[in-house]
Structures are given as structure tokens and as C-alpha cells.
Amino acid sequence: MDIVFFGSSQFAVPSLKALLASTHSLRCVVTQPDRRKGRHLFCSPTIVKSTAVAHNIKVFQPDQVNSGASVNFLKDLHAGLFVVVSYGNLLSEDILAIPVHAAINIHASLLPAYRGAAPINWALIRGENVTGITIFKLAKEMDAGPILAKREVAIDADDDASILENRLADASAPFLLSALDSIESGKAAFFPQDARMVTLAPKLKKIDGLIEWQKPAEQIHNLVRGCIPWPSAFTYYKGKLLKLYKTAVLPFTASHAKALPGEVVAASKAGIEIACGSGAIMILELQIEGKRRMTAEEFIIGHKVCIGETFYKK
RNA sequence: CGCGGGGUGGAGCAGCCUGGUAGCUCAUUAGGCUCAUAACCUAAAGGUCGAGAGUUCAAAUCUCUCCCCCGCAA
Numbered sequence: 001m002d003i004v005f006f007g008s009s010q011f012a013v014p015s016l017k018a019l020l021a022s023t024h025s026l027r028c029v030v031t032q033p034d035r036r037k038g039r040h041l042f043c044s045p046t047i048v049k050s051t052a053v054a055h056n057i058k059v060f061q062p063d064q065v066n067s068g069a070s071v072n073f074l075k076d077l078h079a080g081l082f083v084v085v086s087y088g089n090l091l092s093e094d095i096l097a098i099p100v101h102a103a104i105n106i107h108a109s110l111l112p113a114y115r116g117a118a119p120i121n122w123a124l125i126r127g128e129n130v131t132g133i134t135i136f137k138l139a140k141e142m143d144a145g146p147i148l149a150k151r152e153v154a155i156d157a158d159d160d161a162s163i164l165e166n167r168l169a170d171a172s173a174p175f176l177l178s179a180l181d182s183i184e185s186g187k188a189a190f191f192p193q194d195a196r197m198v199t200l201a202p203k204l205k206k207i208d209g210l211i212e213w214q215k216p217a218e219q220i221h222n223l224v225r226g227c228i229p230w231p232s233a234f235t236y237y238k239g240k241l242l243k244l245y246k247t248a249v250l251p252f253t254a255s256h257a258k259a260l261p262g263e264v265v266a267a268s269k270a271g272i273e274i275a276c277g278s279g280a281i282m283i284l285e286l287q288i289e290g291k292r293r294m295t296a297e298e299f300i301i302g303h304k305v306c307i308g309e310t311f312y313k314k
Numbered sequence: 315c316g317c318g319g320g321g322u323g324g325a326g327c328a329g330c331c332u333g334g335u336a337g338c339u340c341a342u343u344a345g346g347c348u349c350a351u352a353a354c355c356u357a358a359a360g361g362u363c364g365a366g367a368g369u370u371c372a373a374a375u376c377u378c379u380c381c382c383c384c385g386c387a388a
Binding site for chain 2: 298
């Protein structure tokens, strides 16, 4: 089939590579414009653009993908199918109507659950054991179109959002190819989503990573897992921002009950124990403002963490 | 020129403001203690103080330039 691929972030790369290696013909890759980003606001291309350029695929980077000029450009490609994977922009109905077959999307959740920009993060934050990927036909409303196929992916206890994203992205690639087969052979069937089962997974904001220590240990641990690599779960220590990268939930003990939420219960090579609203967590990897990411053991050597100190606002 | 913090033995930090012998905790090595130990005691090794230039009798410390890391922001 003649395919136009829309994608921007890392999640789209395995699917793009699968298409490049397949018998399908990639007419064009549409991705977000190069943006100024990073510490010194350098202009850099999306990872999808870099991948496409490396394979000599034509790249299209409209500032306004839904503009008339952009729509005309896409029409002239005469594509059979649009494949959209973490592109980063809502596509207008005019665009969705262009391809001969359909415009399909790979979404990193089992729709209709976790509709939105951050399904992986929210699934972890909510403590889910299972998530998955869904291929569906794009519709006007975000993540609401009829479903072609779903595939479950288990969430391991040690997964953080970064690890899980990679696994889901890898699983997406062969799943996409099989979906293309079913569309090409005319056997594809699309089923509408059950509106009663819809849940939302909006884009994360910085403040979503703020740790509220009065919450149960499990919830804080899940927040840490879900906020990797951005915004990262954070708190404050001696007035400085402190990001937590890896934690573990501890069995409940009497000393945890006596301590206030956010208070240091113990600090050793094994990690830093912090009391929560119920139970406690062990901090294993962290990063203080201005320093690199380090293990709790390294942190304790340099910073004299004392029992009774608080990891909280200041 | 978006704003800010930082670079000091292998790891994490103090020292800088107010220039004058390189300091702390941990790790490492050797010895000791111990039934034994990742515990404890003693000792040792290990540093171009990110790089370069400048000021000075003298620079980790003051000035300038550059490199690298991190936080904010987007």
C-alpha cells in the first residue's frame, strides 16, 4: 500500500522502521517542525525526522497541519492509508478523508480506557496491572474512532513509564503490519467504542509530579513510576528541588506509624526510608537540583540525611 | 544572546565571600580485633582542584574566555 506516516516522538520509531522494512511504499513522513528545545534552546529535529532522513524518505513538517496548503500537499500524495503514531497534533476531518482506505492510529492503551496524550503515564500512576495497544480509525474526536484491533501488554511491578513505553512501542510494530494486512485484504472490521467505558489520560503537567506525602505509599510509588522521564515525581529537600527516579514500597512497621508523612525514618546504604500517609517508601535513585542523577547510597555519603528530616515543601 | 545552580583523589561533598601546607564521609589496600562478618580499631595509597589566559611574591580561592553536567523554561 502507499502509506503516509505521521509521527514525532520516540514511540513512533519502531512502527516507522517496521514500515521501512516492509513491502509497503512510504510516500512521505509528516512530523512536527524542528523546535527550539533543551537547555540552551537549540533547534533540533524530531526523532522521527532523523529516522526518515536516514532512510531517504521525503519529510513534511507543516507548522499548521490543518491549513489549506498542507491539506493540498497531502492530497497530492494520493496515499492509500495514513498511519498516525504519536504525531502530536489533532488532524482535521478534511485530512482524515484524504486516504483511500482510512487514517489509522496506534494508541498506547486499551481503548476506550485512557484516551489522551499520556496513556502510559496514567496507567502506571493509577496502578494498573495491564495495559495495551489499540489500532483504530481516526475520527473527529480525540481517540474516539472505531477499533480495528487491541493487544494486551502486562505491566510489571518494576516498570516505569520509559520502560513500558519502549515495550509498547516494540509491540506496536508487528501489530501494525498485521493490521495493514487485514486492511489490504479487505478483511478489516471496525467496531465502535463503548462510550460508558471511556476514561481520560490528559497530557501531564509539571505539577502532576508533585509528591503529596500524606497519600499511601503505593500511590506515591506509582507516581514515581508513571512520571519517568518527565515531569518526574518531585519533592523538596532543604529548599531544593528533589526528583525521585526509583523507589520501592516497604512493608509497614511501627516506626512508620510514628513518623509524619514526608519524614525520614531511616537512611542507609540500602536507601532512604520516607514515611507516607500510610506505609513508607524506600528511595533508591534520586536527583537533587544542580546535580546528576545518583543512587540513594551516593546521596547519603555527600548529604548527611538525618532521621526526622522532612522531604517536603520549603 | 531566555533565567539559574554546578565541575575539588574511585563515589558524594566541604573549603572560595575574606588568596598563604588539599579537608570530610564512603569506597580501595595492608595490618589488627573477632568463632565470624559487609561490623569495629590502626595505617597506607590515591588529586593536572574541568581547560586556557590574566592579576599577584603567592590562586581551588580574584578577573576573563572556552568545554562539560544539572534545574527552570519551552
